[in-house]
Amino acid sequence: MPQSHSPQGSDGELRAALLLVAALTVARLIALFGTPLELYPDEAQYWLWSRTLDFGYYSKPPMIAWAIWATTAIGGDAEAWVRLSACLFQAGATLVVFLIGRRLYGPQTGLAAAALYGLMPGIQLSALVAATDAPLLFFLGVTILAYVNLLEADGRRRVLLAAGVGAALGLAFLSKYAAVYFVVGLAVHLALSRPARAAWTLPAAAAALAAFAAVLAPNLAWNATHGFATFQHTAANAAWSGVQLFNVTEMGAFVGSQFGVFGPIPLAVLLIGVVLAARRRQLSANDLTLLCFSLPPLLIVTGQAFISRANANWSGAGYLAGAILVAAWLMRWRARRWLIAAVAIQGAVAAFFLAAVMSPALADKAGLANGLKRARGWSQTTELILDRAAREPGLTAIAVNNRFLFYAMSYYGRDRLGFGAPPLASWLLMEGPRNQAETTAPLTAAIGRRVLMVSYEGWRRAEMQADFAASRDLEIASVWLDRRHKRKVEMFVGEGFAPRPRDAATGLPTPP
Structure with a gap:
């Protein structure tokens, strides 16, 4: 026991x-x-x-x-x-x-x-x-x-x-x-x-x-x-499709990230302790208990990183038990x-x-601005888009082609969206929805008579325009996130939404 x-x-x-x-x-x-x-x-x-x-x-x-x-x-x-x-x-x-x-x-x-x-x-x-x-x-x-x-x-x-x-x-x-x-x-x-x-x-x-x-x-x-x-x-997140298999670089990057996430000394102690236990073929009952709950996430996700890809936090389920085990070993070793x-x-x-x-x-x-750019400029981006929408009479929808932009606008535009404003929708690239924004608020013909279309960073704008009978008044605008990074949106008014057929094999729009 x-x-x-x-x-x-x-x-x-x-x-x-x-x-x-x-x-x-x-x-x-x-x-x-x-x-x-x-x-x-x-x-x-x-x-x-x-x-x-x-x-x-x-x-x-x-x-x-x-x-x-x-x-x-x-x-x-x-x-x-x-x-x-x-x-x-x-x-x-x-x-x-x-x-x-x-x-x-x-x-x-x-x-x-x-x-x-x-x-x-x-x-x-x-x-x-x-x-x-x-x-x-x-x-x-x-x-x-x-x-x-x-x-x-x-x-x-x-x-x-x-x-x-x-x-x-x-x-x-x-x-x-x-x-x-x-x-x-x-x-x-x-x-x-x-x-x-x-x-x-x-x-x-x-x-x-x-x-x-x-x-x-x-x-x-x-x-x-x-x-x-x-x-x-959840299964799609772990899928291997479209990713280079057996990627030593990806595995090395994941393992390296664990020293930053778990801490350099604690992770080194955990690895040393595992090696010592394997060599001695002896573990106390309590050590075994914690090792069973800390090691599998790290090993499984490392294997997944080698086979396909993995994010640094995917092994997080082992952090709590691992911290206790590291503390126990350091105390036992009188370190x-x-x-x-x-x-x-x-x-x-x-x-x-x-x-x-x-x-x-x-x-x-400290050179870490890139790590913060996703937490900057969303309110300004939202205001920029909604200001453009306010200048366009008779809009039946505002549609974006990026789920991040959809969610950010839902939050930072919460006081302006609704109450007679055109609904926020999501333009679908593929035949069917790929995220919750596309599932719950897809752009349809019923609300597609006159739409302010927003392309995040100019992505797929030409294909968006091809889904309309007419498009006009293209505007390209940017929001600076810091001295080196900015976020760009391309906006146009689309009239008569009639999406082109999607290719049966790829799911992507067929050429015009």
Whole structure:
């Protein structure tokens, strides 16, 4: 059975963990409410979802929309309130890290793990962006906490904890389907650990499955009535089509990004620890538990990066367990200087990141302007387009050819769109919709009599014009994002929307 550590005598570490979380949360709240950076288009998309609560959406499960609905219902639709839940979820996740570390290794390790996790570079971004990773990590942490307690419980308490594992895992799946990595880790752990198999009695397994099914059932029902849209989008993200296979460069870039996301010293410690464990062929029960939940996401996504492609955050499901394991190994190796160095480096990076969020000019001077361009200029771009629309009498629609632009306009034009204004629509390049904007607001002949068409960066403008009986008054306008980057839109009025047939093989418009 896993070694347990009594929380007795841990009051000092608990107070320190609470102070750490409070300090990080206050600093993040100051950055959230003080930053001039605008919503990323994906954040604007999630905000748009939150206006109509549902049990599922085109590309993601519903938790992110529910969270944004809750915070904006309290404070309004300003950017900070849209992003607030991310900060709160990561505060909760850091406390859960402390509780897991304390349970498995003692209060000092729990505190070290909370510091490593709370200051992790990837977590800084996750805590300030409205996205699915923050709720995923929080509920995965709760799932792991219930699981490690279940391994030492018996009787009625074991069944209750098993139900907690199932319910928390269900909430993790409602946050992001990457929660499946817990299922992978659980399967590996059961295969390698006889005590783990013994802990899952029939009543415990039944309680976990029942709680999991009860939580996830509404989302499954939504997907069943919407052609399993979210599942298909998730599968498409991992698809290999159109990507060079067996790409060593892509894999190297992904692995390199993990040193930046997880932290250089913590990731090095994790890799060294795995190598040492493999050479010695020996792991403690607690180490094995955490390794089963931290290593599979990293290995699987690294393999995916080699086969096709992968984003840096796709292995995020392993960050929480990995931070605890790294802290435990550093404490066990008595490598306190390395622990202090890791915390100091990550603290410095966190401080710089928060400063750059508060004053983007600092990021510009550091050569990081390109990383912020997607959070700039959307309100100006929206105003530019809506001002042009106001000068065109008799419009039946405003149509854009880019989902990012659609979502940004939905958010930053929320006070001008509607109330008699022409509807915002999405021009379809292909025969069928490829995202939620195209699914819910496609440009059709019914609203296509006289349309202000907007081509993002001039993309496919000629094909857009060919879908109309007539087009006129082309205007090219730009918005500067910083001294080196600008966003361009090309606008024209299209009359008589009659889309050309799409090629049966490619789905693209046929030549005029």
